[in-house]
Amino acid sequence: xxxxxxxxxxxxxxxxxxxxxxxxxxxxxxxxxxxxxxxxxxxxxxxxxxxxxxxxxxxxxxxxxxxxxxxxxxxxxxxxxxxxxxxxxxxxxxxxxxxxxxxxxxxxxxxxxxxxxxxxxxxxxxxxxxxxxxxxxxxxxxxxxxxxxxxxxxxxxxxxxxxxxxxxxxxxxxxxxxxxxxxxxxxxxxxxxxxxxxxxxxxxxxxxxxxxxxxxxxxxxxxxxxxxxxxxxxxxxxxxxxxxxxxxxxxxxxxxxxxxxxxxxxxxxxxxxxxxxxxxxxxxxxxxxxxxxxxxxxxxxxxxxxxxxxxxxxxxxxxxxxxxxxxxxxxxxxxxxxxxxxxxxx
Numbered sequence: 001x002x003x004x005x006x007x008x009x010x011x012x013x014x015x016x017x018x019x020x021x022x023x024x025x026x027x028x029x030x031x032x033x034x035x036x037x038x039x040x041x042x043x044x045x046x047x048x049x050x051x052x053x054x055x056x057x058x059x060x061x062x063x064x065x066x067x068x069x070x071x072x073x074x075x076x077x078x079x080x081x082x083x084x085x086x087x088x089x090x091x092x093x094x095x096x097x098x099x100x101x102x103x104x105x106x107x108x109x110x111x112x113x114x115x116x117x118x119x120x121x122x123x124x125x126x127x128x129x130x131x132x133x134x135x136x137x138x139x140x141x142x143x144x145x146x147x148x149x150x151x152x153x154x155x156x157x158x159x160x161x162x163x164x165x166x167x168x169x170x171x172x173x174x175x176x177x178x179x180x181x182x183x184x185x186x187x188x189x190x191x192x193x194x195x196x197x198x199x200x201x202x203x204x205x206x207x208x209x210x211x212x213x214x215x216x217x218x219x220x221x222x223x224x225x226x227x228x229x230x231x232x233x234x235x236x237x238x239x240x241x242x243x244x245x246x247x248x249x250x251x252x253x254x255x256x257x258x259x260x261x262x263x264x265x266x267x268x269x270x271x272x273x274x275x276x277x278x279x280x281x282x283x284x285x286x287x288x289x290x291x292x293x294x295x296x297x298x299x300x301x302x303x304x305x306x307x308x309x310x311x312x313x314x315x316x317x318x319x320x321x322x323x324x325x326x327x328x329x330x331x332x333x334x335x336x337x338x339x340x341x342x343x344x345x346x
Contacts, residue, residue: 006331009035009072009096011064011087012079015189017101019050020320021076026056028324028338030331033059035067042066070094074330076323077102085122088147092126097330098147099323105130105149106217116213133326134159134221135335136270142329150326151221153318154180154214154236157247159221160273160293161310164266165259166226171251171306174231178218180247181237183284186314194238206237243315244284249308259297259306267295271336272317272325282311289313290343291321313343 008025012018013036025031036046038061046061047054064087069075075091077084077100085104092098107113110124121127131145132138134156142148151159158178165171181204184195193199215234222230239246260278267273273293276282280296287294290313298307312318321339328337 004030004331004333005032006030006327007032007034007071007073009037009067009069009075011037011067011069011075011077012083013046013061014038014041014049015078016185016315017319018078019053020315021078021101021323022046022050022053022057024316024320024324024338024341026053030333030337031327033057034072035059035069036061037064037067037069039063070096072096074099074327077104078320081117082119082122085126088126089123092146097145099133099150099326099330100130100147101150101319101323103149103152103213103217105147106132106151107220109216109220112216116216132221133322135322135325135329136160136163136267136273137221137225139329142326143332145330148323148326148330150319150323152214152217153182153186153245153312153314154178154212154234154247155217155221156318156322157245157293157310157312158218158234158249159225160312161247161249161295161308162222162251163225164262165251165306165308166222166230167266168257168262169226170253170255170257170262172254173222173226173228175252176222176230176232177250178232178234178247179237179250180235180245181239182314183239183241183244185242186245186318187238200238201240204237204239206235208236212236241284243288243313245312245314245318246282246284247308247310249306249310251306251308253299253304253306259299263295263297272339280309282309284311284313285345286343287311287313287317288344289316290341291316291325291339292343293317
């Protein structure tokens, strides 16, 4: 039997999500990397910028116009917000499928998206068609999608943590609280004062408390699951580590339920969600480099509050790994193909 080969282009291959896509796809048995674009680094061998890819990726960065993306089967956008929406219509017309790892297609309410992202949407007609790429919720829709909006890193950890509670209707959905911490790679591979070593190291702080652009994305996803409006307080924090997200989630129980059994049943058939034994406290390092969300659920003092601990690698299950997981679903491959990496320790 002939092995299915997917011709892949990556737009914006010089950021952390881009290099993570390259790391995963270079080892994927069904992926053929055909073009990696960068306006600023066109002509540079990819392995010169990312030495970890030496002998794995022998391509050079090319200008987007010269990339022949229309000849690919699938194009990933690992670009800043606002790029994918400009280029996607032409790719779809050429029969190319698209996974946007940025936020251009995540939020269905165009006015709300424009409010949070401070720009006019270039192709609002395609937003309704785009499928939100959280496989544990939208697997069947992802399979037939032309456009997949890959979820954000915080939204992945928070939604997977809350999902069983909201889906079962056993918590007060008007008073959900998500307290989440991320490593500095979540800010991207650009020069900014707050991510300098002397600023971020040996430091810990909250940010975006009045409002963060991942809030409407999380609320939209949980509202879809609940079937009615969800209200959420979401507070992100910056931690002095490179990779990882730890989300501590709080919800008031409205029904007496075995939380451990609820989570184990909901995720029993999910390859990339690991429900830990009762009393566990997951570490971010336990998922470093792996496309995995580890979850532990608690009910302190047998009270009426559920506390859920959810950890992911923000660059893998929170970005590139989930994008490859979505690719596998879109092209009818086993979901775990190319994604069985063991987490790195120490």
